[in-house]
Amino acid sequence: EVQVVESGGGLVQPGGSLRLSCAASGFTVGSNYMYWVRQAPGKGLEWISVIYTGGTTYYADSVKGRFTISRKNSNNTLFLQMNSLRPEDTALYYCAKVRSGVWGYYFDYWGQGIPVTVSS
Amino acid sequence: DIQMTQSPSSLSASVGDRVTISCRASQSIATHLNWYQQKPGKVPTLLIYSASTLQSGVPSRFGGSGSGTDFTLTISNLQPEDLATYYCQQSYRTPALTFGGGTKVEIK
Numbered sequence: 550e551v552q553v554v555e556s557g558g559g560l561v562q563p564g565g566s567l568r569l570s571c572a573a574s575g576f577t578v579g580s581n582y583m584y585w586v587r588q589a590p591g592k593g594l595e596w597i598s599v600i601y602t603g604g605t606t607y608y609a610d611s612v613k614g615r616f617t618i619s620r621k622n623s624n625n626t627l628f629l630q631m632n633s634l635r636p637e638d639t640a641l642y643y644c645a646k647v648r649s650g651v652w653g654y655y656f657d658y659w660g661q662g663i664p665v666t667v668s669s
Numbered sequence: 670d671i672q673m674t675q676s677p678s679s680l681s682a683s684v685g686d687r688v689t690i691s692c693r694a695s696q697s698i699a700t701h702l703n704w705y706q707q708k709p710g711k712v713p714t715l716l717i718y719s720a721s722t723l724q725s726g727v728p729s730r731f732g733g734s735g736s737g738t739d740f741t742l743t744i745s746n747l748q749p750e751d752l753a754t755y756y757c758q759q760s761y762r763t764p765a766l767t768f769g770g771g772t773k774v775e776i777k
Contacts, residue, residue: 594768607764652719653701653760659712
């Protein structure tokens with residue numbers, strides 16, 4: 550059975566840092582495209598970062614230079630290091646696995662979401 | 670990034686109604702379009718991929734169509750459990766798998 554469990558969120562002051570973790574079971578993190586997607590309160594879904602199987606990483610402009618995605622294959626865990634946090638980063642953060650094929654890419658498994666609140 | 674625009678942003682319909690949600694891409698995405706359902710307080714779940722392929726386990730009252738820039742999600746015979754926000758998502762241009770702004774479906 551596939552499980553994706555995020556941890557590490559919470560309340561942080563503007564300018565502060567947090568590290569999110571996403572522990573997976575039932576599939577191998579390093580063998581899949583893994584995304585972080587966030588959802589601000591009452592808002593829609595926004596992709597913010599991805600790590601490909603080969604280790605290449607990409608970021609949305611909104612977080613580039615402040616967030617870093619990584620993984621630890623031995624622990625089958627994905628991470629998101631968030632620095633220089635701003636109030637507009639307040640959101641529910643999801644770790645999500647992508648399934649790919651000739652049809653393109655879709656998110657087939659999501660974590661439960663972890664809340665991050667940036668406020669003084 | 671490819672921009673995805675959904676309409677309407679919200680709608681209210683009665684049980685048994687046929688509901689149509691539109692999604693437009695800022696450029697052609699062929700049929701690389703997915704639809705998700707997010708029930709209140711829950712995680713998004715995949716309904717349809719590749720514009721019209723129903724994900725396993727999804728009721729047949731959900732259907733998708735379209736190609737290029739214009740796509741439609743149809744819910745025939747709306748049920749109370751369909752109360753949710755629906756999102757389209759393009760997968761033509763990676764890594765930016767962009768979503769539409771969402772359509773909130775309420776039951777009258």
